[in-house]
Amino acid sequence: MIRAVIVMNTQGKPRLLKFYDFQPPEKQKELIRSVFAVLSGRPDNVSNFVEADAIFGPGTRLVYKHLATLYFIFVFDNSENELAMLDLIQVFVETMDRCFKNVCELDIVFNFNKMHAIVDEIIFGGQVLETSSEQVMKAVEEISRLEKSSNSISFVPKAVSGRFGR
């Protein structure tokens, strides 16, 4: 079972958090801090797997990918295949890339709502739901369309977020 999906930047700021076991806010902050402490200390040439027993409890591991200014982290227990999790991160990142056309940190910051939609279409209650980024895209686009068509607006359209450079 997947325990958590975390996206954070290289300064340790969380950009997307999804815990499949509820975590109170204080605990959540602490988890982020400890994960960041582990990842920021790791050199580039090492494996992408970290034993996370000390952070998330016995038997847990995390796999991460460091892309541009972001860490993508999946935390899971020993019933999952580490290599497959690495591929799942790949699916996740590919899907975001398709959604935002060359995704960057700012897209994620201003569209965390849509990010959640993507995560929920890939992982469902800690289980893998869909591994084809095409299928995920379809579902996410349909949700966006429904949100717009019911005469409400999405929080921050892509065009708006684009205007705020760094």
Place this chain on the structure above:
Amino acid sequence: MNAFSSPSRLRDLIRAARACKTAAEERAVVRKECAAIRSSINENDQFFRHRNLAKLMFIHMLGYPTHFGQMECLKLIAAVGFPEKRIGYLGLMLLLDERQEVLMLVTNSLKQDLNHLNHYIVGLALCALGNICSAEMARDLEPEVQRLFLSRDLDIKKKAALCSIRIIRKVPDLAENLMIPAASLLKEKHHGVLISAVQLCITLCKVSDIPLEHLRKSCIKGLVQILKELSNSSYTPEYEIAGVMDPFLQIRILKLMRLLGQGDVECSEYMTDILAQVATRTESHKNAGNAILYECVETIMGIEATSGLRVLAINILGKFLSNRDNNIRYVALNMLMKAVSVDSQAVQRHKTTILECMKDSDISIRKRTLELVFLLVNETNVKPLTRELIGYLEVSDQDFKGDLTAKICSIVKKFSQEKKWYIDQMFKVLCIAGNYVKDDVLHSLIITISNALDIQGYCVRSLYKALQNHPDQGSLVQVAVWCIGEYGELLVNNIKVSEVENTMNVTDSHAVDVIEASLKHHLSDITIQSMCLIALLKLSSRFTSTSERIREIIIHHKGSVVLELQQRAIEFNCIIQRHQNIKSSLLERMPALDESSYIGKRTSSSQVNISAVKLTRPTPVASPSLPNGVAHAPTNPLLDLLDLIPDDNPVPTSSTNDIVQDLLGIGLGNPLTSGTISPSVGTDILLDLLSIGGTNDQNDVPVLDVSSKQGSEPLTNPSTFEVMDLLDGTTKDRSTDDEHPVYPSIIAFQSGTLKVAFAFTKKPDKPQITQIQVTCTNLSTDEYMDFIFLAAVPKFIQLQLEPASGNILPANSDGAITQTLTLTNSQHGQKPLAMRMRMTYKVNNQDKLEQGQVNNFPPEL
């Protein structure tokens, strides 16, 4: 209606939070925003509800409490529009805890939404349920979810399957209800549905045995068929990752097969072909392919596979180890560790590849490799493996050396068949990573050396050489200094040189040189320095030619600023200068240390701070050979004594008493004698010691190492004798007396009616203490009732009166009352004893009183 025409508010919040330079600024922004949201909630503002919740989710992500927004989630879920529902469910999943009662309120909305016509809304409800469902909700909503298995929409189907996983986890009883629908989902063609269905089956199998049996019977064929198709890659580009067909589905199916095959030979046999096919045909250039292979190996290891299939699996892992990708090597090592217990032989074949991984640049891989190598070591391969590991120890980086050293030491200890090999390997480790060797490892090494009589010479010579080349390896220095101190003469005289050694010409002064160098080395800590001092002391009795030089070194350290060293130097100097006669026996070589009792001792005294100083502790083996039972007196009082009597600071006479009391206190730290401390015990100790002191040439008496600091250290006889010697100012005259001195009894008082006689006993070691046995006899013809004997002494004498044997004194000397007095004369030798006494009694109910002064004490008292 459209309150969101200006979307700036959420965006503003995100921008404001991003612009914050410090955590305090961010807190201020969030506090302000939360206040605004609260007031908006209080006004029950419908237009902003949607946006407020979105903001709360952002605030939640930053790690601030958002519990006040929980009711807003429920309101939004109950709304009609899709956007409201969506944000409501999102909030529900993020902000709410399944333990909260608020959650109960949402059950009804969920039920309605699960039956909604819009399948996206059904999807939202399923998703929320799958994330946060509680046991009660699971029972209530299970029929709805199961009904959705039959939905025509594939998206709903797979979500319903995954949602059931959460339901079964919460209420395992429901597993049997879901077993048949789950099995039928496995017949679907759509990959997404299949993945979900397989995952559901895995959960069912883990929860209960009934679905496991059902699936074994009904599904195994179907699963093998699906896997076969995937493995033969009938092309569907949608699910392809890097040229591999739907790796996720393959992995899940393999996982399910593992559960089905475990403990079921028939099922396992049925899978053999397809597993072999997957294992051989899967492309291994990409991560996805390797993920499948990895899972396949795990399944082969998990089921009742044939040995051929297992070898195939382990060979795949072997291949993984030479993969360039760190991740692949990492998982391969993980898997091999599990495989060792299944088929150690097959894993052994990849030993060389595994050892290569010790040199990996990734520390997590190195650590794993080390663990694996540790599992692989056995009697037959220990020598080559140790050689490899030690070779690697030389090049490994600092953070890894500690782990590696500990593992090598434990391997060498566990599998050594001959002492020389063990000692050789340990010396190598000490030379390379002496600073990482733990104290207990050192102790057991020293015990081994002390027991290896035939190679002690070899040991001390190797250590001598090693010490010259590696003066900076702490533990090496400790062992070497200890051995040179103990076996110095073997070093100098080239005793028992084996053919393989080069003869060395080491003189006495060379040996002293290396120890002096270690003593002065800038990296040497107190432990090493103290050990050096002991070694020098020991050498001073072995090498007469250098004893003057050793004395100078020791005297030099009398001025050390480190108290411990200073104290030792003073003590040792005292031994060298004043106690030549006992020095040689005091500095005897230590007897062979007994390993079993050492281990027992270690476990019993584990609460004692273990320091390297303990290396030199005399072991209890020596005790049985001692003629009396007082060998366990601790060292501390000795040190105290030595402190009291520094040679340049003569003891004032008045403190003699204290010293004696200190001596008596020998037993204080010792549970064996602490219960019986009394003057007589102390006297016995000393008497016993005296009888030993007469025979200085006892060879089996172990040598005291004053290095032991712990109070629990056993102290052996000669050292206690040393105490005696230090006191020779006061006891010299008597120390040669082996017998109790006898004093004549006196008649202390005699009248016409009463006689009082004194008999004296005295312990030779405590001249100031006199024990008097008082015997009173009735000379009259009347019986005395209520007889009381009282005594009074001058101030410089202490009097202790024991209870009398009775208070009725029969007439006509027909019986007596006896009573014991103990007198302690604090000015013994200067003033004689003196006493007054008074006897009261009743004769025929008349009170009588008699008194007198004792002037006729024997002069020696």
